[in-house]
Amino acid sequence: MRDVQLSEAKKLKEHQAQEQRIKELELVDKLRKEIDDEKDAKINKKKNEREVALKVIQENEVQKAKMLMDREREREQENRTIEEYNKMIEIQE
Helix, strand or coil, rough: CHHHHHHHHHHHHHHHHHHHHHHHHHHHHHHHHHHHHHHHHHHHHHHHHHHHHHHHHHHHHHHHHHHHHHHHHHHHHHHHHHHHHCCCCCCCC
């Protein structure tokens, strides 16, 4: 009778140990997944930050080009105005 009880106790202990190992493995898998998810999130965040920075740089370049074109047009208009003014002065003289 004692042997049967010891045998059952041993089986129960082994079963509990196996269940504990399964729970530990599940926990390890869960933690690994969380770590991988965090890594992916960091990578995506960095990628998005780079994309935003690149977009801002490109927008700045476009804005600079527009400003240069506007300045050039203003200069050309000023030159035309000066030429017209000079022609008017020549005509009056």
